[in-house]
Amino acid sequence: MKNILLYLLLFFTPLVYSQNSGGFGNSKNWSLNKHEIYFSIGTSQFLGDLGGLDKEGTQKSLVDLDFSSTRIGGGIGYRYRFHRRWATSTQLYFGMVSGADANTDEVIRRSRNLSFRSPILELSQRIEFIIYSKEQGGARYSRLGTKGRSTTADFFYVFSGISGFYFNPQTKINGSWTNLRPLKTEGQGLPxxxxxxxxxxxxxxxxxxxxxxxxxxxxxxLEISYNKTFTDYIDDVSTDYYDPAILAKSVGKDAVYAANPSIENHTWFTEGQQRGNPDDNDGYLFTNITVTRNITNSKSKGMSRSRWNGRTKF
Structure with missing residues (x-):
C-alpha cells in the first residue's frame, strides 16, 4: 500500500502543477470549502492470521483478502482545509472485522479451524494532500433565457495519519460468542x-x-483506507500453541477448545507448534461511500458574486 501511495504521488504531482491556470495563485475559492462534516458507510475487511485465500499466508497483505468475511462499518468526521492543497480531518469510525479458516481450501489453514470476530472503534487524525481539485461556485441567479451555473467541487486526494482503536476478539463456543482475551489461548500471563x-x-x-x-x-x-496496526492480536492469534493441560487447569475447557479447535491433521497443532505469524502485525481495510456537507461560515458563503462564480482548477 505504501508503494501504491508513493506511485500515485509521483505520477500526479507533475499533472497538478501543469494544470495551474486561470489565475489560481491568487484565488481564494478553496476557502469556500474550508470546514466540512462528513458521514461514511461501507465495508470493513481484516488482514491477519485467520481466513484468507486458498494458499498459505501472504504476510497479511492485500493479496490475501477474504471477501467472504466482509463486514459493514460507518463513521462521522470533521475536515478542516487550511491550504488549497492540504487538509486535516478527525474521524470516529465503527466497524466489525472477522476471519475464519473454514473459508479457505488451503489444507493447513482449514485444518487449524480458527475463527473470530471483533469490533473496531477507531478515532483517527489524518493529513490529506489534494492532488487534483476543480472548484467552481454556482451562479446565484438565473437570468431570463439563461441557465444558472451548477456548483463544481471535484477532488482527488491521498492521506495518512495516526489512529487509536479499541478491539475485542471473540469466537463461537457452543453457539455463543465468547471473549477470547480472558481465555489466554496462547498462555498469556501463564508460565x-x-x-x-x-x-x-x-x-x-x-x-x-x-x-x-x-x-x-x-x-x-469514495474513500479507501488501509490501516496498518501495532498489534498482532486483533484475531487473538500470533505465536505458538500452548500446553492444553495448563490451560485446562488454569482457565478451563473453553480455553482449550478456543486455542485448538482443529478438525483434522491434529498432530500439526500441538504444544510448541506454530499457531500464527508474529513477524507481521494485523491490518484492516475500510472502503466507504462518503457524504460531505460544507459548513464553512456564512461570511465565507457571503463573498462577492464574482468570487463565488470564479473558478479554481489544478
Whole structure:
C-alpha cells in the first residue's frame, strides 16, 4: 500500500502543477470549502492470521483478502482545509472485522479451524494532500433565457495519519460468542506463555479518495483506507500453541477448545507448534461511500458574486 501511495504521488504531482491556470495563485475559492462534516458507510475487511485465500499466508497483505468475511462499518468526521492543497480531518469510525479458516481450501489453514470476530472503534487524525481539485461556485441567479451555473467541487486526494482503536476478539463456543482475551489461548500471563495484550492499540491509516459536488453544499465520494496496526492480536492469534493441560487447569475447557479447535491433521497443532505469524502485525481495510456537507461560515458563503462564480482548477 505504501508503494501504491508513493506511485500515485509521483505520477500526479507533475499533472497538478501543469494544470495551474486561470489565475489560481491568487484565488481564494478553496476557502469556500474550508470546514466540512462528513458521514461514511461501507465495508470493513481484516488482514491477519485467520481466513484468507486458498494458499498459505501472504504476510497479511492485500493479496490475501477474504471477501467472504466482509463486514459493514460507518463513521462521522470533521475536515478542516487550511491550504488549497492540504487538509486535516478527525474521524470516529465503527466497524466489525472477522476471519475464519473454514473459508479457505488451503489444507493447513482449514485444518487449524480458527475463527473470530471483533469490533473496531477507531478515532483517527489524518493529513490529506489534494492532488487534483476543480472548484467552481454556482451562479446565484438565473437570468431570463439563461441557465444558472451548477456548483463544481471535484477532488482527488491521498492521506495518512495516526489512529487509536479499541478491539475485542471473540469466537463461537457452543453457539455463543465468547471473549477470547480472558481465555489466554496462547498462555498469556501463564508460565512459559506470551505476554497479555490489551484492548487498545494504534494504527497508521493510508489511503486515497475522491469526491464531487451533488449540490451547493453537498459532496459525494469514495474513500479507501488501509490501516496498518501495532498489534498482532486483533484475531487473538500470533505465536505458538500452548500446553492444553495448563490451560485446562488454569482457565478451563473453553480455553482449550478456543486455542485448538482443529478438525483434522491434529498432530500439526500441538504444544510448541506454530499457531500464527508474529513477524507481521494485523491490518484492516475500510472502503466507504462518503457524504460531505460544507459548513464553512456564512461570511465565507457571503463573498462577492464574482468570487463565488470564479473558478479554481489544478
Amino acid at each position: 512459559g506463555g506470551q505476554e497479555e495484550y490489551g484492548k487498545f492499540s494504534m494504527a497508521i491509516p493510508m489511503g486515497v479518495g475522491f469526491k464531487f459536488a451533488i449540490g451547493k453544499y453537498w459532496r459525494l465520494g
